Amino acid sequence: MTGAPLLRVEALEARYGGAVRALSGVDLAVAAGEIVALVGSNGAGKTTVLKAVSNLLPAARGQVTAGRIVYDGRDVSRTPTDALVRAGLVGVLEGRHCFRGLSVEENLVTGGLGRGSNRAAIRDDLARIYAIFPRLVQKRRAPAGLISGGEQQMVAIGRALMGRPRLLVLDEPSMGLAPQVVAEIFRTLERLNRDEGLTILVAEQNVTVALRHADRAVVLENGRSVLTGTAAELRGRDDIRAFYLGLGTAPARVPA
Amino acid sequence: MATTSAPLAKAPPRPSARGIGVALLLVIAYGIVPLIGTSYLYEAILTPFLALSLAALGLNLLTGYAGQLSLGSSAFMAVGAYAAFNLSLRLPFLPLPVTIVLAGLVAAFAGLVAGLPALRLRGFYLAVSTLAVQFFVAWLLNRVGWLSNDSPSGIISAPPLVVAGLSFEDARGRYLFSLTVVALLTVLAWRLVTSPTGRNFVAVRDNETAARVIGVKVARTKLLAFALSSFVVGVAGVLWAFAYLRTVEPAGFNLDRSFQILFIVIIGGLGTLRGAFLGAGLIVVLPLLLSRFGAAVLGDGFDSGTLEMCQRIALGILIVAFLIREPAGLSALLDRAARRLRRRS
Numbered sequence: 001m002t003g004a005p006l007l008r009v010e011a012l013e014a015r016y017g018g019a020v021r022a023l024s025g026v027d028l029a030v031a032a033g034e035i036v037a038l039v040g041s042n043g044a045g046k047t048t049v050l051k052a053v054s055n056l057l058p059a060a061r062g063q064v065t066a067g068r069i070v071y072d073g074r075d076v077s078r079t080p081t082d083a084l085v086r087a088g089l090v091g092v093l094e095g096r097h098c099f100r101g102l103s104v105e106e107n108l109v110t111g112g113l114g115r116g117s118n119r120a121a122i123r124d125d126l127a128r129i130y131a132i133f134p135r136l137v138q139k140r141r142a143p144a145g146l147i148s149g150g151e152q153q154m155v156a157i158g159r160a161l162m163g164r165p166r167l168l169v170l171d172e173p174s175m176g177l178a179p180q181v182v183a184e185i186f187r188t189l190e191r192l193n194r195d196e197g198l199t200i201l202v203a204e205q206n207v208t209v210a211l212r213h214a215d216r217a218v219v220l221e222n223g224r225s226v227l228t229g230t231a232a233e234l235r236g237r238d239d240i241r242a243f244y245l246g247l248g249t250a251p252a253r254v255p256a
Numbered sequence: 257m258a259t260t261s262a263p264l265a266k267a268p269p270r271p272s273a274r275g276i277g278v279a280l281l282l283v284i285a286y287g288i289v290p291l292i293g294t295s296y297l298y299e300a301i302l303t304p305f306l307a308l309s310l311a312a313l314g315l316n317l318l319t320g321y322a323g324q325l326s327l328g329s330s331a332f333m334a335v336g337a338y339a340a341f342n343l344s345l346r347l348p349f350l351p352l353p354v355t356i357v358l359a360g361l362v363a364a365f366a367g368l369v370a371g372l373p374a375l376r377l378r379g380f381y382l383a384v385s386t387l388a389v390q391f392f393v394a395w396l397l398n399r400v401g402w403l404s405n406d407s408p409s410g411i412i413s414a415p416p417l418v419v420a421g422l423s424f425e426d427a428r429g430r431y432l433f434s435l436t437v438v439a440l441l442t443v444l445a446w447r448l449v450t451s452p453t454g455r456n457f458v459a460v461r462d463n464e465t466a467a468r469v470i471g472v473k474v475a476r477t478k479l480l481a482f483a484l485s486s487f488v489v490g491v492a493g494v495l496w497a498f499a500y501l502r503t504v505e506p507a508g509f510n511l512d513r514s515f516q517i518l519f520i521v522i523i524g525g526l527g528t529l530r531g532a533f534l535g536a537g538l539i540v541v542l543p544l545l546l547s548r549f550g551a552a553v554l555g556d557g558f559d560s561g562t563l564e565m566c567q568r569i570a571l572g573i574l575i576v577a578f579l580i581r582e583p584a585g586l587s588a589l590l591d592r593a594a595r596r597l598r599r600r601s
Binding site for chain 1: 452455456458459461462463464465466467468469470471472473527
């Protein structure tokens, strides 16, 4: 990695409700133009890291208690989320949160409005999103609550792309989706990264998929970043294979 | 009303049955009703219907579109009514429309303040905090004599309804006055809900965190919803006091009234503009139907006490039935009926 990274998280600690410790020392860096995967098991703190990056913790009664988050050379731990969006840091939440009452197209438009796009920019961006996710074209007038899970995830990603992000922060895009849909979504993300230089930070429980598409990965365990490396490196490591990929030696069985 | 057809034409395929329906309703309301109406129709049905519709429309902006529950609607009606009373008393040179707009702005400010807890509270807890507003306003109006010009128990009487030399004093005039105010505000509300701001309201309602993450200013959106909603509800209060009852006291704007408005919204359909009108129609007509029906069935045994009880029971059953069977209210029923008719034809 050369030059200053686009996003740098240093020694991040966070708590919920003043008591529950969610993160106790997370370091990660995302250079412009890369895809970085944040992997780890349930409860390792992936979502909390992403929420901290988008400054969404206060809304969930959480707070950053130590450490720094530097985006584009500025400390952004106190920057309101809407200002971050305008600066190009846009998130996609876990669980494909669409606005159920709005149509697919209205959902997308909301993403453009959040950024402050004018009408012409919104029209251009809509055309771009429909080119990226052709499946959404015939669903454009359908209420977002009534389309399939995969399509909702595309709407959620498309809506974020309407904000013209430089850094897209995705939380578990594979959650609850069929493998083909997951593959399609990751291929799309990779293409955006390759063709448009979109930088992506993606938290993913599905380590196989994540390591296949990411340049680098950061492994979280119990609220700490324990390992960082290129995807190829991590794919080759025995402990990662054992614990997350279910290959090689059997992982320690967790009693139900 | 040419304004309604222009943005509706945005949906290109056909000039929208809805636009024609609205135009037809306006023709009936302005052209036919004033010719054939009786003063009973105006005073007992149409004017209260219009005032309640407007109040429900205002609440629907807040609860139906922006998803913030409020139990303080009648407090904002009271704020609007008393503000208009004081403005017309103390600044008599102001034309009536200006007085009404200013009264709406006072109510909007009250709504803004009442909306501050919404930045921290949600759902049920927010409803309880708006309850505090309800009681505070009633207390304030009783306590501060100046607000009702020191009249006993805060009773105020409406000033003459005169706009630019035209008097709207008789029953039909007050109906037409209310109709005009309601029509204008409905157009504005419709413009609002189809605007980016209206979409932000729905975004905050459907998923606050998702709205935040794509850059919607959630706090500002919520406060705006409270202010705009209270503006409309405040103007409805002015109509209630000036056009319908003519003499009001703070006790008339009690929690029952707030609930009534909330029920109108629920029965009519959350998040639809016409739901407010459908619900208000039902709520206004229901007691009349019940009393006719009761008198026919029970004869003299059906006194006003029994009527009120029956009314509450019927309303309660209706609300439960709607919440279970059709949470989207009368508005959705109407949609379905229309679709069935279209398929048959």
